[in-house]
Amino acid sequence: MNLKPFLTAAALAALAVSPVFALTEQEINANVAALISKMTLEEKVGQLNQLSGLGYSPEMVNAIKAGNVGSILNETDPAIVNKLQREAIENSRLGIPLIIARDVIHGYKTIFPIPLGQAASWSEEIVEEGARIAAEEASSVGIRWTFSPMVDIARDPRWGRMAEGFGEDPVLTTRLGMAMTRGYQGDDLSKPNTMAACAKHFAGYGASESGKDYNTTWIPEVQLRDVYLPPFEAQAKGGAATFMCSFNDICGVPSSGNKHLLTDILRDEWGWDGLMVSDWGSIQQMIPHGYSADLRQAAEQAANAGVDVDMEGYAYIGYLKDLVEKGEVSTEQLDNLVANVLRLKYRLGLFENPYIDESKINFYAPSSLAAAQKAVEQSTVLLKNDGILPIKKGVKKIAVIGPMADAQHDQAGTWVFDLEKEHCVTPLTSLREKYGKKNVTYVPGVKFSRDLSHDGFDEAVKAAKDADIVLFFAGEEAVLSGEAHCRTDLTLPGAQKELMAALAETGTPIVMVVQAGRPLVMNDEVAKAAAVVYCFHGGTMTGPGLTALLAGDANFSGKLPVSFPKASAQVPLYYAHKNTGRPAEGMTLINDIPLEAGQTSTGCTSFYLDCGDGPAFPFGYGLSYNNYSYSDPKLSSATLTPGETITVTCDVTNNGSREGREVVQLYVRDHVGSLIRPVKELKDFASVTLAPGETKTVSFEINPEMLSFYNAQLQKVTEPGEFSVWVAPNSESGSPASFSYSDK
Numbered sequence: 001m002n003l004k005p006f007l008t009a010a011a012l013a014a015l016a017v018s019p020v021f022a023l024t025e026q027e028i029n030a031n032v033a034a035l036i037s038k039m040t041l042e043e044k045v046g047q048l049n050q051l052s053g054l055g056y057s058p059e060m061v062n063a064i065k066a067g068n069v070g071s072i073l074n075e076t077d078p079a080i081v082n083k084l085q086r087e088a089i090e091n092s093r094l095g096i097p098l099i100i101a102r103d104v105i106h107g108y109k110t111i112f113p114i115p116l117g118q119a120a121s122w123s124e125e126i127v128e129e130g131a132r133i134a135a136e137e138a139s140s141v142g143i144r145w146t147f148s149p150m151v152d153i154a155r156d157p158r159w160g161r162m163a164e165g166f167g168e169d170p171v172l173t174t175r176l177g178m179a180m181t182r183g184y185q186g187d188d189l190s191k192p193n194t195m196a197a198c199a200k201h202f203a204g205y206g207a208s209e210s211g212k213d214y215n216t217t218w219i220p221e222v223q224l225r226d227v228y229l230p231p232f233e234a235q236a237k238g239g240a241a242t243f244m245c246s247f248n249d250i251c252g253v254p255s256s257g258n259k260h261l262l263t264d265i266l267r268d269e270w271g272w273d274g275l276m277v278s279d280w281g282s283i284q285q286m287i288p289h290g291y292s293a294d295l296r297q298a299a300e301q302a303a304n305a306g307v308d309v310d311m312e313g314y315a316y317i318g319y320l321k322d323l324v325e326k327g328e329v330s331t332e333q334l335d336n337l338v339a340n341v342l343r344l345k346y347r348l349g350l351f352e353n354p355y356i357d358e359s360k361i362n363f364y365a366p367s368s369l370a371a372a373q374k375a376v377e378q379s380t381v382l383l384k385n386d387g388i389l390p391i392k393k394g395v396k397k398i399a400v401i402g403p404m405a406d407a408q409h410d411q412a413g414t415w416v417f418d419l420e421k422e423h424c425v426t427p428l429t430s431l432r433e434k435y436g437k438k439n440v441t442y443v444p445g446v447k448f449s450r451d452l453s454h455d456g457f458d459e460a461v462k463a464a465k466d467a468d469i470v471l472f473f474a475g476e477e478a479v480l481s482g483e484a485h486c487r488t489d490l491t492l493p494g495a496q497k498e499l500m501a502a503l504a505e506t507g508t509p510i511v512m513v514v515q516a517g518r519p520l521v522m523n524d525e526v527a528k529a530a531a532v533v534y535c536f537h538g539g540t541m542t543g544p545g546l547t548a549l550l551a552g553d554a555n556f557s558g559k560l561p562v563s564f565p566k567a568s569a570q571v572p573l574y575y576a577h578k579n580t581g582r583p584a585e586g587m588t589l590i591n592d593i594p595l596e597a598g599q600t601s602t603g604c605t606s607f608y609l610d611c612g613d614g615p616a617f618p619f620g621y622g623l624s625y626n627n628y629s630y631s632d633p634k635l636s637s638a639t640l641t642p643g644e645t646i647t648v649t650c651d652v653t654n655n656g657s658r659e660g661r662e663v664v665q666l667y668v669r670d671h672v673g674s675l676i677r678p679v680k681e682l683k684d685f686a687s688v689t690l691a692p693g694e695t696k697t698v699s700f701e702i703n704p705e706m707l708s709f710y711n712a713q714l715q716k717v718t719e720p721g722e723f724s725v726w727v728a729p730n731s732e733s734g735s736p737a738s739f740s741y742s743d744k
């Protein structure tokens with residue numbers, strides 16, 4: 001099998017973290033082997049057991065002293081962390097330190113935009129800095145392992161967990177996922193201000209059937225390798241210290257028991273030597289899946305597949321000793337699992353430096369808050385603007401309406417266990433600061449996003465009538481996305497649609513600002529609004545970030561990391577789709593079909609009668625206060641051969657009057673393949689900052705490996721033929737240049 005990585009070796013090296021450990025890898029491995037040789041069977045099994053925090057309870061202390069627990073999740077009191085660690089170091093036989101883990105997903109105390117929001121920045125700097133700040137804050141209380149980044153490709157916004165990842169595209173997810181890992185792990189994992197990253201959920205979880213969480217997936221291996229595995233391959237080769245396997249099954253095999261995935265691909269093929277943790281109880285859950293008859297069999301299947309740590313599943317602590325004694329799991333395999341855990345403890349420097357300095361806790365540093373605000377500014381997407389934004393100087397009376405205008409808890413988004421909501425600055429607070437309290441009238445209209453009541457409508461309509469401009473803060477509460485929070489109706493929840501319609505009746509121009517955990521379907525609302533701003537959930541500094549953008553103190557530059565559907569039933573939806581034998585054209589929509597028309601009246605192409613084809617807003621889309629123009633791309637050669645590269649250049653001009661950042665995207669189409677290729681695939685992207693009137697030449701390199709894919713024999717190949725290439729502001733625009741690839 002040809003085992004070329006998804007990215008070129010050079011590209012992977014550029015994404016990688018620098019694994020400078022206090023000890024050399026050789027020393028670490030020698031220490032690990034020496035330690036294992038001293039361990040009893042019970043102590044080995046104990047290292048593989050992860051328990052959720054029980055405080056400094058007798059139960060936990062006894063487990064630690066007996067060597068029955070290797071890591072703890074969800075303990076965040078620094079004094080307790082030190083006390084538990086002291087029990088492990090001083091009162092367990094071998095003095096092996098614990099690892100303290102936590103889901104620090106988009107910030108610990110200073111909350112950044114949800115990962116899907118961060119993805120809209122298309123900025124590795126923003127993502128890396130956010131993760132660095134999260135690591136600084138969380139490690140100060142003793143958290144040295146975060147269960148992040150989630151690099152699951154998600155193409156179905158019904159799935160609530162789309163909020164936790166970087167969207168629909170493998171290249172964007174790979175690059176931003178690695179930026180997050182670099183931020184967490186820093187330049188030396190053994191420093192006390194780092195956290196081990198955890199690439200999750202391995203694998204295919206985002207393909208959960210019908211967007212319902214934990215659901216089954218059916219992913220052929222070619223698709224797994226082309227779409228779902230690339231971000232994980234980069235994490236494995238680029239230095240992620242840990243992985244988490246997923247809840248779902250792929251083609252009938254739950255990930256927690258999938259040796260092909262966990263060992264053959266991850267360890268043998270990609271050469272990874274990190275730690276694999278189960279998802280919460282996922283070993284035990286192989287029983288309800290119907291893959292394991294009982295917990296003992298589940299433990300055997302997981303251990304032999306290559307799950308190192310059992311998170312809250314009680315399978316290993318209950319049965320692994322017996323399985324090893326009876327030879328159903330070999331001592332060699334057990335030692336492999338234990339070595340992966342101990343190696344991480346050495347890499348984190350925990351043997352040398354197990355305790356934290358409780359006086360060094362530093363949350364909400366001014367520089368962290370400034371970074372969080374910048375993240376909001378760069379990750380908010382302007383979807384529509386008829387010229388009403390930025391808010392004009394002459395505007396005196398602003399009506400702030402909607403459930404998300406002053407929602408400190410909800411603007412933080414999903415997966416924020418450590419929120420102190422009083423630190424969240426809302427749009428209402430910032431707008432009042434900017435425009436003066438007397439000029440900003442606030443009427444929520446509905447109390448929260450799901451509120452069905454119309455009781456507040458009259459007051460909201462009155463405020464709208466009296467105002468020069470309405471800022472309607474719509475969206476979803478935080479709890480409507482994230483794990484196990486899936487929706488079939490992707491429109492604005494509660495009575496928000498009706499509220500928007502009532503506000504529109506007043507004739508006062510409306511700027512709709514949406515905060516949500518997923519793309520929403522908003523056709524009518526977009527039509528009624530003079531401008532639409534999409535922020536996902538922006539975290540602590542949502543208010544200042546949005547206010548700067550609305551006022552024109554900052555410029556929009558965010559671009560969508562996912563396709564926005566026109567209808568809930570249009571999903572899954574993604575730009576890199578296959579063309580079909582009858583691509584959409586000549587669409588006759590439902591109201592244009594004549595009565596008693598013939599069966600073939602719609603032209604028999606691939607579209608929906610009621611919403612046609614394509615997204616409401618395409619992947620990569622986002623406006624700015626400037627208008628940028630792109631020249632046609634120029635290629636350094638019309639032919640590519642093995643070992644060569646083609647340079648693609650494009651002149652991007654800022655025709656506006658402000659400085660701005662433009663995210664320039666490179667797409668390629670492989671026209672004919674032994675397996676059909678998508679209509680377009682993102683291959684690279686770059687941000688350019690342009691002064692008013694400035695033109696910059698953006699250049700990208702294309703090499704044969706970037707054009708490769710898995711063929712039916714699971715070989716990674718670049719097939720000779722014709723290719724189109726676009727350098728464009730989004731996945732739907734631009735005119736292509738072409739080249740051919742020849743392997744001669």
Ligand code: BGC
Binds near residue numbers: 103147
């Ligand atoms: C989630 C993981 C998370 C884990 C630990 C699970 O339910 O799927 O993403 O890291 O819990 O909290």
